[in-house]
Amino acid sequence: MSTGSLLAADLVIAVLATAGWLGGGAASAARRRRLTLGFAAVALLATLARAVTIVALARAGWWFAAEKVVVAAPLSLAALLVAGVRLLRPPADIRSAAVALLFAGYAGSGALLVTLLHGYPVSPGAALLAVAGVAAATTVSWRVLGPRPSPVVSRAAVGVAVAALVTGTGLAAAPDAVREVPHEHEYRDTGAVGEPTRRFTLTAGTATVRVSGRDVAAWAFDGQVPGPELTADVGDVLEVTLRNRDIARGVTLHWHGYDVPNGQDGVPGVTQEAVPPGQEFVYRFRADQAGTYWYHTHAVSDVGVRMGLYGVLVVRPAPVTGVDVTVPVHTLAGLTLPQPRTEQVEAGVPVRLRLINTDSTTHRYALAGTAFRVAAIDGSDLRGPTPAVETAVLIPAGGRYDLVFTAPATPVALFVDGRAVWSTGPVSTATGSWPVLDPLGYGAGAPAPWARFDREFTVVLDRGLDLRGLLPRYAHTVNGAAAPDIPAQVVRLGDIVKFTVVNRSLVVHPWHLHGHHVLVLARNGAPATGSPLWWDSFDVRPGDVWEVAFRADNPGAWANHCHNLPHADAGMMLHLMYR
């Protein structure tokens, strides 16, 4: 069972246990003896099962089990003791067991809420608030259900509730000791990159574009979605003038996967101000990385990219030989781009398909009719790629795969989530059941370039209640905090930095570090054995633990975030800073 399934199973079991105790409490208050015992039996079984899931999660990593061991386990144990002892010899009047069962239910609810609202890192404040809630709810139930508890018991319960409430609130509200959130940046100048050899102008504006025979309101570069494809040769100096015609919320250009100097990275509030309507900004950088990349706005990026402010950037090391196709997949107003295309390709011609996922969620690509090799991922060539056949690839949000093959005499088709997007003729192959390529074991391995790390950071992804803003929100969190309150990761130029990225949540988080490519070291404890993978976007699935490393060789302030852009908007965004 994967850790992700364990996380879900553990939650389901916790809900069952809590519902069992609460149901038992209600049934006993209504003097339904058999129903009470039935509910209690369910709760008992679920509690025992939970011991197994918690131990399994702790073995998968302390991050997954911390609050379950420290908060949920003691509360469940207390529930089991109080309710179990009361029901060991069921009283003649089952109603007298109601308070004990309800207490168990409240304890379960408290633990559940801690996991859901502030699971990691374990917070004494959250734990105490849970205890206060349990004590208060139990006291009220006791008074309502009678017979009244003795004054001593009653006062003790109220005392516990108040003490826990006060301490918990104090701990939860106290500002953390160290908060290094840099908010004032001086935007670095480009430095000299030489005379531009390629000049482009991109004008962002609202537009109506035609997709699959429908007029769709979009935000577009030069009135088209995707924006113009920018191509360059290695060694070119690119100059891209961004103009904003009428995007009220501002525009920037971020070169996704291109490790440009910090001032060209296009992150509003970090490397530049967003370009308001009527203004422009000039980006200049040297194209020294070959490969498949894309550009998109980073200002109100969730809405902006979804509405169409993106395009392809391809940098070629040599003139094109054969067929070179870019396939930037996007969902615009519920319609899928690009529209299906058929192209005649003669047998024997080399073909390169540059697959780009510009959406916020993973897409599944399947190439039918030929064997192929994965020549590059995220712009970096793979070492010793071997032919694959009837195998699908999963590309994370923001990621790119270059597939290469020699055109056969028979038709070939590329399917994205089962829909043919590019083909050389009619192909009717069902690709849904194909296995998925695991890049961590693909191609020829090479020894890691580094043996030790100067700096290590752990990034634990989860959901949690964020009360720091104007309105409370159920945020996507990093180490228990949400943007802009996540402490920056501080590195020194030349450091070898290791990230451990852990996903405690139930959804995929495509992780994206700006300005650097990270080398994948291991996933879930298993080292990457295939070709070295230098990625800028990787899917951290529920329960996954990824270890990646990079050399800090590009000074500045860099965004480091989830590329499911609604998640980034909901707090999952932090910064990497050079000291």
Next chain:
Amino acid sequence: MRKALVVASLLLLVAFALQFVFAAVGAFTKPADESAYTLHSITGMAVIPVLTLLTILLAALARAPGRVVGMAVLPLGLVVLQALLAMFANAFTDAAGASTPIGLTVAGLHAVNGIVAVHVVVGLHRAARQLADPAPAAAARVVVREGEPA
């Protein structure tokens, strides 16, 4: 206080009814994306929990009998369960993010749980009205008793 309980439980009932409307709004909004359910999730995650807490508080302050307080508390549990079911329905997808039979089954439970919650709130509202205005109920009972010998 008992009048207030009647009003609060009625408001809660209205909020629950609106949830069904907002779910339909989400389902039929074109193009379909996550933001289609914004009204539904704001009502579900903020308005209903607040109204539920208010109802519980009023039920306790009104010194309602334990059964009525229990009926006021039950929707809170169901609302938490409801949010969890929505989360699970979204979590049980395949690797490419498409829905799976398990996910859709859980999504179905989300609807069933919604119906259960409405029934509980209807019951609560009835009980609250009886509590606020017990005379007609007592009269009705008297009528029955008078009818018995006949």
